[in-house]
Amino acid sequence: MTEPRNLPRHVGIIMDGNGRWAQRQGRPRLEGHRAGADSVRDITRASRQLGIEALTLYAFSSQNWQRPVDEVTGLMQLLREFLIDERSEILDNAIRLEAIGDVERLPPIVKEPLDELRAASAHHRGMTLTLALSYGGRESIARAVRDAVRDAVAGKLAPDDVDVERFASYLPTSQLPPVDLLIRTSGEQRISNFMLWEIAYAELVFIDVQWPDFRREHLQTCLDQYAARERRFGLTSAQLASDLDLEG
Numbered sequence: 619m620t621e622p623r624n625l626p627r628h629v630g631i632i633m634d635g636n637g638r639w640a641q642r643q644g645r646p647r648l649e650g651h652r653a654g655a656d657s658v659r660d661i662t663r664a665s666r667q668l669g670i671e672a673l674t675l676y677a678f679s680s681q682n683w684q685r686p687v688d689e690v691t692g693l694m695q696l697l698r699e700f701l702i703d704e705r706s707e708i709l710d711n712a713i714r715l716e717a718i719g720d721v722e723r724l725p726p727i728v729k730e731p732l733d734e735l736r737a738a739s740a741h742h743r744g745m746t747l748t749l750a751l752s753y754g755g756r757e758s759i760a761r762a763v764r765d766a767v768r769d770a771v772a773g774k775l776a777p778d779d780v781d782v783e784r785f786a787s788y789l790p791t792s793q794l795p796p797v798d799l800l801i802r803t804s805g806e807q808r809i810s811n812f813m814l815w816e817i818a819y820a821e822l823v824f825i826d827v828q829w830p831d832f833r834r835e836h837l838q839t840c841l842d843q844y845a846a847r848e849r850r851f852g853l854t855s856a857q858l859a860s861d862l863d864l865e866g
């Protein structure tokens with residue numbers, strides 16, 4: 619078990635490999651997405667039980683809109699089913715559901731249950747489950763710049779006041795703890811436009827398991843790797859050791 623001290627506060631997951639999982643078995647890609655929903659359920663439940671504060675799942679990227687129309691339509695239908703099927707589990711477990719990304723682009727069949735569950739769970743403090751939907755890290759930064767410039771033009775923001783913290787307050791993740799651990803399944807080792815700003819000091823774990831096969835024991839493997847690492851944030855090991863001595 620991971621020592622509570624070394625448990626990440628915020629875990630991000632790039633849920634990749636649904637299509638390959640299905641194709642490996644000669645089944646349509648959408649079957650992989652459907653099976654992936656079971657992994658989301660298991661990982662959400664496990665994260666909540668472990669005491670992780672925030673879990674952010676990359677479910678659909680800004681670029682994924684360019685996939686074949688049947689796949690996009692099927693994914694939207696699955697997202698709707700997920701939101702409806704998981705509603706009571708989320709509410710019963712004091713989970714707050716959030717979303718980041720260009721959610722205005724989502725069809726009403728997704729947007730409506732999403733908005734409803736966001737509102738119904740807004741007061742929950744057990745864990746924040748954020749779905750990155752129609753999300754891109756660069757798009758998210760561009761939007762933050764747009765909003766900041768708008769404030770500057772309106773006289774509400776002075777250019778000299780824009781530092782790292784102030785800028786971050788314009789990002790959709792501003793209310794979440796910093797991302798401590800970023801996991802990508804499927805064996806690919808890239809970020810694919812996920813939380814570019816937020817992962818500045820995240821520990822990265824790439825695991826060669828397709829998302830539909832990913833279960834809590836795989837999550838535990840990733841957490842163990844995380845716990846064994848030394849996060850230095852630009853300092854030296856000796857500095858970190860003396861800080862720990864001071865903490866007792």
Ligand code: IPE
Pocket residue numbers: 633634635636637638639677678679682693804
């Ligand atoms: C991840 O699985 C889910 C989404 C991107 C929506 P993929 O659909 O990317 O699966 P692979 O990478 O093609 O196997």
Ligand code: IPE
Pocket residue numbers: 632633634676677678679682806808810
């Ligand atoms: C990233 O996976 C997006 C999600 C997991 C939602 P992709 O499968 O779209 O990324 P690439 O195309 O392999 O970079």
Ligand code: MG
Pocket residue numbers: 634635636
């Ligand atoms: Mg993929």
